[in-house]
């Protein structure tokens with residue numbers, strides 16, 4: 001059942017509603033019942049929202065620029081079921097580690113549709129990628145040009161590669177998630193002349209086939225202008241390369257970083273608006289420089305999975321500091337979602353057992369996690385209905401970079417994840433057990 005009464009409709013999955021009991025529903029499933037059945041903290045992924053975002057990005061780019069692709073950035077969150085869904089939806093996959101590649105391989109994700117990023121890929125990881133026949137490696141630095149060339153030659157293959165450039169563009173994101181500026185560990189600096197030197201080196205390597213150039217500015221980028229600037233800068237560089245080296249740019253990516261709504265009053269551009277800016281800039285730049293139009297691909301991570309995911313927590317203890325603050329603690333926190341602690345990220349929340357009660361008086365509370373860090377605060381000064389122990393608190397837009405960064409701090413158990421659709425909930429990942437915690441930890445020592 002859909003409803004317009006849900007105050008966080010822009011932030012919740014598209015299937016969110018309220019049932020007769022006044023409970024939040026996700027994918028037709030009662031969120032309070034999900035919490036009872038699977039325990040909390042619980043991460044719920046709505047399949048319709050997930051697949052819808054894949055299709056929205058594909059349509060936004062392909063309708064404007066047929067020779068384009070969408071590559072899901074697995075770092076936002078990857079599990080086997082998600083990898084399978086991404087493959088079914090026709091997206092490619094960007095991995096940044098041997099581990100992410102192993103998950104992709106475990107569901108037979110087509111090798112030629114995988115792209116490997118990272119500023120310090122190990123020799124082992126590159127060998128695994130080459131041996132799987134991976135589609136593209138995005139080279140991040142001079143060391144990698146040499147290393148990958150040697151490994152490819154030893155296998156008598158010519159690996160398709162792109163070079164990741166650091167273009168010197170500030171996308172105005174949190175300093176920890178800005179990558180396009182020169183003072184970044186990622187990419188080969190363009191304005192310093194190192195970009196050109198890297199292209200010269202890469203095209204001379206017999207084990208490498210340089211097919212394109214890549215930039216990623218940072219994340220989440222709420223503005224459109226940085227993308228337009230990135231397209232301009234790279235295409236001007238490509239024009240120079242053609243003139244000086246005869247290098248033909250066949251593929252180009254302005255990366256990912258597309259923003260999502262975490263709060264109902266801060267909405268991002270739509271996939272169409274991002275696509276319009278990027279495609280218009282690319283077409284204009286090709287015309288201006290007389291360049292053939294390259295294949296275009298973008299790499300959204302957050303924008304594919306964030307809105308599909310909702311975290312459910314159970315409220316426990318509370319503490320009033322008169323005249324200062326009311327703390328309400330939940331049974332998760334920084335171990336399953338470290339973003340508020342490390343980036344000051346803001347989320348909204350609603351009470352899943354009283355989701356349709358807008359008349360209820362609100363109070364200002366700070367929602368704390370259960371972990372032994374003062375910084376373990378999920379929501380500061382949130383306006384919520386009065387909370388009591390046993391309530392289920394739902395935190396929308398939790399699908400990206402929460403589970404992917406989750407850990408076992410305080411020897412906590414990483415949460416279960418369920419996929420909901422048409423009133424059915426399927427377990428994607430079971431909750432960890434105490435046995436999982438001790439399995440890799442040896443005693444007595446051998």
Ligand SMILES: Cc1ncc(COP(=O)(O)O)c(C=O)c1O
Nearest residue numbers: 073216219256257299300301302
């Ligand atoms: C190269 C690259 N591509 C894509 C992404 C995905 O960013 P987002 O999840 O914000 O779309 C990242 C994020 O760090 C990245 O480094």
